[in-house]
Amino acid sequence: MKRRILTLLLALLATQLGSLVNPAWACGCGAMVPDGQSRIGVSRETSVVRFDGRTEQIVMRFTVGGNAKQAAWIMPVPTRATVELGDPAVFGELERATLPEHKARYYFWPRQGDWPFSSSIGDTAAAPPPEAAAPVGVVGREQLGDFDVARLTATDPGALRGWLESNGFRLPETLAAEVKPYVDQGWEYVAVRLAPRGKGRILYGTLDPLRIRFDSDRLVYPMRLSRMAKTPQSLGLYVLADHRMEPVGRIGGEAPKVTFAGRITPDRHLAALTDGKEAFLTAIDQEFPEPGRIDGDHELRATAADTPYRRAVYHGVIRKVGGVPAWLLTVGAGFLTVLLGAVVALRRRRARRAAPPAPTAPPNPA
Incomplete structure (x- = not known):
């Protein structure tokens, strides 16, 4: 019976796609299935x-490739969620806020590109680059741009079965084991049908972001379904909270890398997420070379201290004094010292040769 319930649940999550026969390609927080x-x-x-201790908001966007004209994407959520289109401008603001600091690293001896290995003397440093859950399926449906969004529950197998039969869905068998933990915990689901408007258009490149909001007393980022991916996965996560945050574990990927940590005052686009308040921003990158090793969802917690961090990019700059390379002054001074020493020695030698011989005393008479 449990296996049958799981199979029905999986079919529900592929809302409006009809018959789906391909293996799922997973993304970082859900499964994406082509038609x-x-x-x-x-x-x-x-x-x-964005997490304030009570509510979690996720604005996400995907960069996709392939030839699908439509696909289904699903995301498990712990409580009832609302969905709307996200503001793509928030990503630009975050990228600017987390840019690395560019620093000069001075060197003494000339390198390739410095004079005399180039045609000119100059600085050659590179330019800086809720309500009670209903027992039956569909709790909400919206058309958001290119997205047809359905918010679903799966607490009543009978009602779920009826909804499936009336809509006729199938999903890959491989999803059954992966969704079981969410079924056991009573999570709900956001199911999205992605179908670009316009004849012949395919899903390619960076898609419009979606903004999902739900109540939660812990910061959790669903990742378990990513284990179905057939290619390495890459995750970039910006976390806005009261303190610096860190993942509790690696969940089967490489060690998460913090690329920025510090307090920011959000600009007008980010302010919509933080209600205009200052927030601590933690930027995290993580790679999953073998997605099949992913063994859970990311849970994030506050670190012991709000230690700031910003990446530094060093650019080699030849050391100068008064606009002239220091090595040239040093070598020039050394050459002049040697030259002056040689001149002085030469003059002394010449002076000794030109001087008359010293008179000799006459011999004493006997």
């Missing part, structure tokens, strides 16, 4: 997470 014989892959997922 028919098409294929789709998610190469990069970037998300902004």
Whole structure:
């Protein structure tokens, strides 16, 4: 019975796609399934997470490739969620806020590109680059741009079965084991049908972001379904909270890397996520070379201290004094010292040769 319930739940999550026969390509926080014989892959997922201790908001966008004209994407959520289109401008603000600091690293001896190895003397440093859960399926449906969004529950197998039969869905069998933990915990789901408007358009490049909001007393970022991906996965996560945050574990990926940590005052786009308040921003990158090793969802916690961090990019700059390379002054001074020493020695030698011989005393008479 449990296996049957799981299979029905999986079918529900592929809302409006009809018959789906391809293996799922997973993205960082859900599964993406193409239509028919098409294929789709998610190469990069970037998300902004805002957590205030009671509510979690996730603004996410995907960079996809393949030839699918439509696909289904699903995301498990711990409580009832609301969904709307996200503001793509928040990603630009975050990228600017987390740019690395450019610093000069001075060197003494000339390198390739410095005079005399180049045609000119100059600085050659590179330019800086809730309500009670209903027992039955669909709790909300919206058309958001290119997205047809359905918010679903799966607490009543009978009602779920009826909804499935009336909509006729199938999903890959491989999803059954992966969704079981969410079924056991009573999570709900956001199911999205992605179908670009316009004849012949395919899902390719960076898609419009979605903003998902739900109540939660812990910061959790769903990742378990990513284990179904067939290619390495890359996750970029911006976390806006009261303190610096860190993942509790690696969940089967490489060690998460913090690329920025510090307090920011959000600009007008980010202010919509923070209600205009100052927040501590933690930027995290993580790679998953073997997605099949992913063993859970990311849970993030506050670190012991709000230690700031910013990456530094060093650019080699030849050391100068008064606009002249220091090595040239040093070598020039040394050469002049040697030259002056040689001149002085030469003059002394010449002076000794030109001087008359010293008179000799006459011999004493006997």
